[in-house]
Amino acid sequence: MTRRDAAGLCQRAASLLYPRVCPFCGALLGHRAKDAAVCPACVAEEERLSHQPPRLPDGDHDFYALNDKMAAYYYADEVRTAILRCKRGGQWHFARELADRMAVRIWGADPAQKPGQRPQYTGVPGMTLYGCLVPVPPREATGEPSLPALLAKRLGEILQIPVIDALQTTRPLRPQKELTRAERILNVRGVYACRPGADIADKRVLLVDDIITTGSTVSACALALLQGGAFEVHAAAVAADEELPKNKRRLSTEKKP
Ligand SMILES: [Zn+2]
Structure with a gap:
């Protein structure tokens, strides 16, 4: 048996143990899944909530120290449900599906149609852009x-870039979601630092987070990475918390989940 055969067998076994599911509704993915990742019932919702183009507008966030910042979706409705499912339910296979959607939505990755198996990607335009991926570290070790670590791991496989756990927190952090915009900036100021020995010198770093709200967390992380020797820092998230454009809002008569 060649290594390739063995890898194929492993993947088939994994797909039996952990069948692939639509990240937005949890339905099993069948042969009609779009891009091998979104069930037919969720295609329209996925399109509605996509952030096009993925580059985030500075006016809606308080960014600094970042060269580029991108998100695949708006943080609303089914996307919010999908992210909360990963965060609260600890369901790592949903996290991998969301990372796949980031690759498709942000970098234009073209997935081979392999129902039931993880899509393979070739010629991803982002492959040569970055020197490494760094996940935003958790507020406290659990x-x-x-979720950012799981997203970075899968994105590292897709974009073929090493993942470096380069950042750590230097003091306890209050949960950002409890704070006002001004408090968020103060809360994260100076709290992130590079781990001793993290090899990011002169690298263009892709910083990975789940949600970008004010941008204060990714910006504070970017500053720490630059202080640690990074050449420049780009940030990518599953979703950005911005007001939905009018043409993407649900009509008030439609039912909210
Ligand atoms: Zn679905």
Whole structure:
């Protein structure tokens, strides 16, 4: 048996143990899944909530120290449900599906149609852009991998870039979602630092987070990476918390989940 055969067998076994599911509704993915990742019932919702183009407008966020910032979706409705499912339910296979959607939506990755198996990607335009991926570190160590760490791991496989756990927190952080915009900036100021020995010198770093709200977390992380020797920092998230453009809002008569 060649290595390739063995890898194929492993993937088939994994797909039996952990069948692939639509990240937005949890339905099993069948042969009609779009891009091998979104069930037919969610295609329209996925399109509605996509952030096009993925580059985030500075006016809606308080960014600094970042060269580029991108998100695949708006943080609303089914996308919010999908992210919360990963964060609260610890369901790492949903996290991998969301990372796949980031690759498709942000970098134009072209997935081979392989129903039931993880899509393979070739010629991803982002491949040569970055020197490494760095996940935003969790507020506190829980023993479980954080959602940004899971996203970075899968994106590293897709974009073929090493993942470096380069950042750590230097003091306890209050949860950002409890704070006002001004408090968020103060809360994260100076709290992130590079781990000793993290090899990011002169690299263009892709910083990975789940949600970008004010941008204060990714900006504070970017500053720490630059202080640690990074050449420049780009940030990417599953979703950006911005007001939905009018043409993407649900009509008030439609039912909210
Ligand atoms: Zn679905």
